[in-house]
Amino acid sequence: MLKINIFIGTVYGNATFVAEQVLELLQMLGHQAQICQTPKVEQVTDCDAVLFISSTTGQGDIPPELEQFYLQLNDQFPLLDKKPFGVIALGDSSYGETYCGAGRKLFELLQELQGKAxxxxLEIDACETLEPEKVAIPWVKEWLARV
Known part of the structure; x- marks a missing residue:
């Protein structure tokens, strides 16, 4: 059984819905998983694996509730020592270069913190998928098998 912390960045609630579906799956499989509503830096280090699920806002920006956490991680720079991580990015490809920008930034930071991808x-395009959880759940199952 793994302890997995899930961090969410959402604008309209899609990332939250996906995270709730992922949480249910992880718990059903016997893992100790939780959604970190008010994320703290120590929640990235006090678990076996971390999962970020985020939509993108503005010009490829991280949603406000996750942006401060992202900045704290960047400032405090807690080394993850090859801790397994995953990032699911929700976006809209019609936005061009900023498509899934938040997820890309999070993925890059977690690599810089020496986490193990x-x-x-995973980039989920709202132009192609109306139900992102149907793409995310199989990906999480594969991710979990590799953790």
């Missing part, structure tokens, strides 16, 4: 960043 056990699967590549």
């Amino acid at each position: 056990v699967k590549p960043l």
Whole structure:
């Protein structure tokens, strides 16, 4: 059984819905998983694996509730010592270069913190998928098998 902390950045609630579906899956599989509502830096280090699920806002920006946490991680720079991580990015490809910008920034930071990406960043395009959880759940199952 793994302890997995999930961090969410959402604008309209899609990332939260996906995270709730992922949480249910992880708990059903017997893992100790939680959504970190008010994220703290120590929640990245006091678990076996971390999962970020974020939409993108503005010009490729991280949603406000996750942006401060991102800045804290960047400032405090807690080394993850090869801790497994995953990032699911929700976006809209019609925005061009800023598509899934928040997820890309999070993925890059977690690599800089020396985390271990056990699967590549998952980008879910709202132009192609109306139910992002149907793409995210199979990806999480594969991610979990590699953790």
